[in-house]
Amino acid sequence: MKGRLAAAFATGVSIPMIAAMAALPRHGSPDQPIHTHVARHYIEQAPESANLVTQVLLDYRGMDTFGEVVVIFAALVAVLVLRARGERPLPAPSPSPIVGFIVRLVTPFFALFAFHVILTGHEAPGGGLQGAAILGGLVLMNGIVFGPERARAFLPTRALPWLQGAGPLAFLAAGILGGITTGFALGYPAHLPVLHEAMLVGVELGIGIGGAVIFSRLYLAMEA
Amino acid sequence: MSPLLENLDYVATTILFCIGLWTLIADSNLIKKVMGLNIMETAVFAFIVTSGMIEGGDAPITGPGAELPFMSPIPHALVLTGIVVAVSTTAVALALLLRVHREHGTLDIDELRGRW
Numbered sequence: 001m002k003g004r005l006a007a008a009f010a011t012g013v014s015i016p017m018i019a020a021m022a023a024l025p026r027h028g029s030p031d032q033p034i035h036t037h038v039a040r041h042y043i044e045q046a047p048e049s050a051n052l053v054t055q056v057l058l059d060y061r062g063m064d065t066f067g068e069v070v071v072i073f074a075a076l077v078a079v080l081v082l083r084a085r086g087e088r089p090l091p092a093p094s095p096s097p098i099v100g101f102i103v104r105l106v107t108p109f110f111a112l113f114a115f116h117v118i119l120t121g122h123e124a125p126g127g128g129l130q131g132a133a134i135l136g137g138l139v140l141m142n143g144i145v146f147g148p149e150r151a152r153a154f155l156p157t158r159a160l161p162w163l164q165g166a167g168p169l170a171f172l173a174a175g176i177l178g179g180i181t182t183g184f185a186l187g188y189p190a191h192l193p194v195l196h197e198a199m200l201v202g203v204e205l206g207i208g209i210g211g212a213v214i215f216s217r218l219y220l221a222m223e224a
Numbered sequence: 225m226s227p228l229l230e231n232l233d234y235v236a237t238t239i240l241f242c243i244g245l246w247t248l249i250a251d252s253n254l255i256k257k258v259m260g261l262n263i264m265e266t267a268v269f270a271f272i273v274t275s276g277m278i279e280g281g282d283a284p285i286t287g288p289g290a291e292l293p294f295m296s297p298i299p300h301a302l303v304l305t306g307i308v309v310a311v312s313t314t315a316v317a318l319a320l321l322l323r324v325h326r327e328h329g330t331l332d333i334d335e336l337r338g339r340w
Contacts, residue, residue: 002250003250006246006249006250007246007250009245009246009249010242010243010245010246010249011242013242013245014238014239014241014242017238017241017242018228018235018238018239021228021231021234021235021238022226022227022228022231022235023227024231024234024275026227026230026231027230027231027232027233027234027274027275027277028277028278028279029278029279030278030279030281030293032275034275034276034296034298034299035276035278035293035296038298039276039296039297039298042297042298043284043292043294043297046286047286048286048287049286049287049288050285050286050287051284051285052284052285052286052294052297053284053285053297053300053301053304055297056297056298056300056301057301057304057305061301061305064301064305065305068305068308068309069308071308071309071312072308072309072311072312074312075311075312075313075315075316076315078316078319079315079316079319082316082319082320082322082323083319083322083323123285123287124285125283125285127304129304129307129308211308215311218315221319222315222318222319222322
């Protein structure tokens with residue numbers, strides 16, 4: 001009964017939404033408003049070789065991304081507070097030899113690919129968050145196959161508090177550096193190409209490593 | 225062609241959204257409610273990314289071999305931010321559910337309601 005009522009409600013909601021979708025500009029046509037406003041400006045002003053998605057993420061909408069890394073950091077804090085006491089650890093699983101061997105085999109290549117994605121993200125497909133997802137997935141994969149202790153071994157204990165906050169800290173540093181060199185918070189100095197590159201890579205590394213540590217910690221907080 | 229068929233991609237995301245909404249309302253298991261919320265989020269992300277497409281367009285990465293028109297980079301950047309926020313809310317929701325399960329031994333909303 002409850003299920004049918006809910007299904008009827010969802011169907012009822014879908015009808016005006018589908019009608020609205022039919023009234024939208026034709027999908028894939030280049031004269032939609034989404035392509036004719038700021039997006040055109042971003043594409044016209046684009047540097048020689050750049051990933052425009054990362055450009056928008058770190059440069060034009062740097063404040064958004066700053067907020068986003070703070071949000072995920074806050075989520076980690078909330079999860080750790082909720083899961084603080086009285087947990088009993090699960091017994092470590094015993095993986096089949098094939099699964100164990102394959103996971104051990106791919107782990108270094110996985111990590112290498114993650115760092116490639118993070119470091120080349122400002123001019124090729126990739127970026128900090130994508131690399132963070134790959135690195136975090138690597139830790140999760142090891143944790144699922146070999147048990148949470150193995151996943152915990154990936155995280156350096158002493159640097160952990162700093163690594164968890166690496167995303168917001170890197171953004172803060174880039175924001176202050178940009179403020180000194182260009183006069184705008186989170187401005188990237190175009191007249192100092194080396195510093196410009198270093199700031200982009202630094203922010204990407206901060207988001208990538210900080211995000212990966214946060215994803216791993218979220219998983220470990222749920223697990224044990 | 226009718227406008228509904230031309231915008232079939234948008235219609236598909238709407239249907240996915242409503243499936244998520246239905247799961248969110250109808251299921252009494254709290255984990256499945258979180259899953260329904262995630263399906264709704266995915267549908268919204270798919271809708272926003274789809275809106276940035278251009279027929280025959282290139283990925284918005286400049287360099288040798290890249291040709292205009294580019295797809296709009298803004299929806300991609302927005303959705304990337306959105307995905308991270310979705311992950312954060314899901315993590316907090318799951319941690320809360322683990323706490324509820326530890327305190328009450330169940331995740332069924334009807335059983336929980338009986339205990340209040």
